[in-house]
Amino acid sequence: MKAINVEKLSFSYDKQNTILKQLSFHIEEGSYTTIIGHNGSGKSTIAKLLIGLLEKDEGSIYIQGIELKEETLQTIRSKIGVVFQNPDNQFIGATVADDIAFGLENHQVDPEKMEDIIQNFAHKVGMNQYLQQEPTKLSGGQKQRVAIAGVLAMTPSILIFDEATSMLDPKGKEEIKRLIKEIHQLHNITILSITHDMEEVAQSDHVIVLKQGRIVMEGKPADIFLNDQQLKDLQLDIPFQWKLKQELEKRGITLSNELTIEEVVDELCQLRLKK
Ligand SMILES: Nc1ncnc2c1ncn2[C@@H]1O[C@H](COP(=O)(O)OP(=O)(O)O)[C@@H](O)[C@H]1O
Ligand SMILES: [Mg+2]
Known part of the structure; x- marks a missing residue:
């Protein structure tokens, strides 16, 4: 299926x-x-x-x-859970905990279990230290992490991200990309x-x-x-590491496929060691 x-x-x-x-x-x-x-x-x-x-x-x-x-x-x-582009459009609660709980409240979750669920999903996105904070005070990347926790709490089997990183600064982008990868793997x-x-x-x-x-x-x-x-x-465009890989190939150095930037660096270091 x-x-x-x-x-x-x-x-x-x-x-x-x-x-x-x-x-x-x-x-x-x-x-x-x-x-x-x-x-x-x-x-x-x-x-x-x-x-x-x-x-x-x-x-x-x-x-x-x-x-x-x-x-x-x-x-x-x-x-299906969806995370949209603008982190400021996904907030309604007074605290981070309220935001994560928002979807659950519409899903008739046992109030006694609510606290644990919120803790659990805040932890998954690395936001458990921020549960009592005002969402407006968070960075863009943190807001998106909270949005992701709220969506994950609904236990969807499909997650859609619509340019969820495009409004974030480089650090926020990295955080969210890593989180998406982690959610997919775990x-x-x-x-x-x-x-x-x-x-x-x-x-x-x-x-x-x-x-x-x-x-x-x-x-x-x-x-x-x-x-x-x-x-x-x-x-x-193509990613930087792919451009690098293509330039190296022109000079007779072939790297393996399926490369992230870390893998390119690892492989280059190994090549240097072999010399
Ligand atoms: N609510 C709308 N009413 C009329 N046209 C729209 C609306 N939303 C998007 N469009 C048009 O539909 C096309 C596709 O838009 P969209 O799906 O938002 O593209 P993308 O997300 O790839 O940038 C665009 O030409 C856009 O102008
Ligand atoms: Mg769009």
């Missing part, structure tokens, strides 16, 4: 300009998929369709085998992350490249980054 299965999905906001054009893709259970594409290519529209915030014109969406329609909307929403959650960050793409299992509402490339990050010219034409 696929976590997400989208078949020939079409959508338009105004019934004139088609934003998504017969889009088909599927996402494996437990995988970490990134969606990239220039601004306006329809990425957020896909996220909103998947959680039923928008209604499709044509095609179908299946979440863990269940077709998304009015009757299944609540069931499907209980399976919990058996399917991750779908819309991002502009090629370092994040490099840490995912699968990439979908969107252009004007159509999928133009799809595959493993290592394979997608080979098409650097095509990515450039889409105003997308």
